[in-house]
Amino acid sequence: MKKIFFSVLIVLIVSEARSQTNLTGMYGYSMPLENTVSEKEKSAVPGGRLIFIKIEGNQYRFWLDVLTGPPGYNRGETDGIITFVNDTASFDNTYEDAENPCILKFQRKGKTISINSQSTSFNCGFGNGVSADGEFTWLEKQETLNNEWLKKQYLNAPVLEIKSGKAQLYHDQDGFQSFYPKKYLSKNDSFMNIAETETTVYTEFIDAVGNLTWGWIRKSDIKSASE
Structure with a gap:
């Protein structure tokens, strides 16, 4: 009995440690430029950048940006929410006019995130010849991923405020499906539209x-920041 209990305890400790690993940060890779490229082209370094910000548990908000090299310098961008299970996660990035599915499969190994799409750039909605596939390694130079950073990703987003005592955040765009536990913003809290x-x-x-919160707020609970 003691041996069985000890084995179960080890499994629980390992599982708990894995679930608590915070992947928030910036990952990426770069491709070497040819000696023949111009000075202007040198400012656009081909490669990939992947950003994770934790929501809760093993759920993350991500941003992916991939740029190919000369002569086209085509780009592929996407973002969304994924949940890791046993160090793997999947995201459906299929383009609306795609001929075949584009499922991005994320695999975590230490400080590296591997992405495998097994699909074409067209099916994924990327620029010609752009693939999300690659190994994105933890970058030595990290930006501070706070709310100020997030605002820069939505520079044109209007700022609104809560006008009621508190406003609930919903999981669905119709404003009916609650999070569990429920999430709220308080009166006069400002937020991006x-x-x-x-x-x-x-x-x-x-x-x-450093955790990201998202959701839909009913318009009956908000006002413009200028009101």
């Missing part, structure tokens, strides 16, 4: 400990 429907507004923000 990243996207909207006739009845709701989508927003994201990063809290003081």
Whole structure:
């Protein structure tokens, strides 16, 4: 019994340690430029950049940006939310006019995130010849991924405020499906209007400990920052 209990305890400790690993940060790779490229071309370094910001548990908001080299310098960009299970995660990045699916498969190994799409640039909605596939390694130079950084990703997003005592954040754009536990913003809290429907507004923000919160807010609970 003692041996069995000890083995179970080890499994629980390993599983808990794995689930608590915070992947928030910037990962990437670069491709060497040819000696024949111009000075202007040298400013656009081909390669890839992947950013993770933790939401909760093993769920992350990600941004992916890939740039090919000369002569085309084509780009591929996407972003979304993924959940890691046993160091792997998947994201459906299929383009609306795609002939075949584009499923991005993420694999974590130490400080490296590998992406495998097994699809073409067209199916993924990327520029000609651009592939998300690659190994993105933890970058030595890291930006501070806080709410100020997030605002720079949405420079044109209007700023709104909560007008009621508190406003609930919803999982769906219709404003009916609650998070568990429920999430709220308080009166006079300001937030970005990243996207909207006739009845709701989508927003994201990063809290003081670096976790990202997202959700839809009913328009009946908000006002413009100038009101």
